[in-house]
Amino acid sequence: xxxxxxxxxEFQRDxxxxxxLRPSDVLARVEGADRRELEALIDAYLTxxxxxxxxxxxxxxxxxxxxxxxxxxxxxxxxxTWKAVLPRLRDAAQLRRAELVRRLAAGLGVSGRExxxxxxxxxxxxxxxxxxxxxxxxxxxxxxxVGTTAERLREAGSALRAADESPPGATFARxxxxxxxxxxxxxxASAPAGPMEGPDEVDRLFxxxxxx
Amino acid sequence: xxxxxLAAMRPDHRRVTELVVFEDRPAxxxxxxxxxxxxxxxxxxxxxxxRRLRELLEVDTGxxxx
Numbered sequence: 667x668x669x670x671x672x673x674x675x676e677f678q679r680d681x682x683x684x685x686x687l688r689p690s691d692v693l694a695r696v697e698g699a700d701r702r703e704l705e706a707l708i709d710a711y712l713t714x715x716x717x718x719x720x721x722x723x724x725x726x727x728x729x730x731x732x733x734x735x736x737x738x739x740x741x742x743x744x745x746x747t748w749k750a751v752l753p754r755l756r757d758a759a760q761l762r763r764a765e766l767v768r769r770l771a772a773g774l775g776v777s778g779r780e781x782x783x784x785x786x787x788x789x790x791x792x793x794x795x796x797x798x799x800x801x802x803x804x805x806x807x808x809x810x811x812v813g814t815t816a817e818r819l820r821e822a823g824s825a826l827r828a829a830d831e832s833p834p835g836a837t838f839a840r841x842x843x844x845x846x847x848x849x850x851x852x853x854x855a856s857a858p859a860g861p862m863e864g865p866d867e868v869d870r871l872f873x874x875x876x877x878x
Numbered sequence: 879x880x881x882x883x884l885a886a887m888r889p890d891h892r893r894v895t896e897l898v899v900f901e902d903r904p905a906x907x908x909x910x911x912x913x914x915x916x917x918x919x920x921x922x923x924x925x926x927x928x929r930r931l932r933e934l935l936e937v938d939t940g941x942x943x944x
Binding site for chain 2: 670671674675678679682699702703706707709710711714
């Protein structure tokens with residue numbers, strides 16, 4: 667069984683050389699606690715690694731695309747859900763939630779409805795929103811913001827059920843962090859809270875199914 | 879989790895951990911870059927960091943693989 671430190675080094679050196687080694691390639695070589703440790707270390711390393719300037723054409727053909735997509739793939743084995751994947755992708759994209767919500771709303775053509783978009787996005791990050799209800803439009807815009815593909819996000823969302831097996835203590839700890847960030851995000855959302863409202867375009871985008 | 883762990887460390891310990899673990903620098907380099915640290919100190923700090931990380935991961939997942 668390979669050593670965690672050795673595998674992390676191998677991944678770092680390949681990444682910095684612009685290589686094609688994927689997180690799942692090294693994670694596959696360890697199991698149990700070693701795997702969890704290596705996954706956490708790679709995740710933290712990728713968050714800190716120098717960002718590459720974005721060029722859509724180059725990105726589509728480069729190892730960076732594989733790498734970013736594979737971050738979701740790597741996580742999927744342990745906790746493959748939006749709850750696990752979305753915060754990490756957002757961190758890797760260096761976007762605060764409030765900023766992501768602003769851009770998501772703009773990309774969906776619903777600027778001015780940030781508060782409702784924020785509520786739905788929060789539910790996505792918490793694994794509370796039914797993935798089948800979220801439209802392809804939302805996933806396309808969101809994927810563009812966090813550097814992956816709509817297909818990857820759809821796949822990650824489909825693993826929702828398997829993911830909710832975390833121990834209650836861990837879930838609670840994460841919920842506290844999310845609640846604090848959620849409060850900050852809601853404060854940052856510029857639109858005032860509306861009174862009782864019927865379904866609108868935002869509701870359709872997040873609950874009306876893939877073609878909404 | 880790792881960010882919380884690093885944030886709880888002394889600044890000199892955090893720096894050598896970042897250098898060795900995330901910047902792939904030898905312990906001797908890290909010791910030379912941070913005043914008052916020896917190579918042995920760096921090994922000890924990094925070892926404690928990884929041990930603590932494993933403990934936290936075990937708590938987070940509710941498992942212990944030994």
